[in-house]
C-alpha cells in the first residue's frame with residue numbers, strides 16, 4: 001500500500017491541495033494532527049481531509065480549538081489565530097476533531113503528533129529527546145510532526161540509547177532498513193526549516209521505502225486570505241520564509 005504521511009496542515013488549503021496533487025493516487029492518508037490553527041481555511045481543510053480515505057490523530061492546535069488545552073501556553077500570535085480558527089469551525093468539524101485519538105498504531109508504525117512519550121506537547125528537536133522516546137513505542141518505526149521540520153532520527157544498531165539525526169533526502173525513495181526510526185514528514189501548511197514549500201512523506205509498506213518530498217504552492221493566495229481576515233502579520237510573513 002502507498003501512504004501519504006503528512007502533518008501540521010494548519011488551515012492552509014492551498015498547501016494541502018498542492019500536496020494532494022503532487023503525491024498522486026495513494027491508498028490512505030496518515031495525518032499526524034494540527035489540521036487547524038494559524039491559517040485561514042480551517043473548515044475547508046477539515047472537509048478536504050475528510051473527503052479522502054484517511055486516519056488522523058490529534059495535535060495541540062486541534063485540542064486548543066476545542067478548549068482542551070490552555071491557550072495561555074500559546075504565544076500571542078498563535079493564540080489569536082487559534083481563537084479565530086475556533087470561531088470559524090462548524091460544530092460538526094469540532095466534533096470530528098474532538099474524536100481524534102492521541103496515538104495510533106498501524107502495522108510497523110506508531111503515529112504521534114509530538115512524541116510517543118507525550119503525544120500532544122513534546123517536541124522532538126534533538127537526538128537526546130529522540131533517544132528517550134524510542135523507549136515509548138513498541139513498533140520498529142514512529143511518525144511524528146509538531147516541529148514543522150522534516151528529519152529522521154535513527155537508533156544506532158547495537159545501541160539501546162544513541163540516535164543520529166539524518167537530514168531528509170528529497171525525491172528519492174530510501175529503504176526503511178532494520179534500524180528503528182522516528183520520522184518527521186515536516187509541515188504542510190507552515191514549514192519552519194527555511195524552505196517555504198509544503199513538506200510531506202510517501203510511504204510504501206510493501207517495498208518498505210519512504211520518500212520525503214517538497215512542493216511549492218501559491219502561498220500569496222494564503223497570505224492574502226490571512227490579511228483579509230486580520231490574522232497576525234507575523235504569521236502571514238513567515239509563510240514566505242518557511243519559518
Ligand code: ZN
Nearest residue numbers: 008034061146
Ligand atoms: Zn503545528
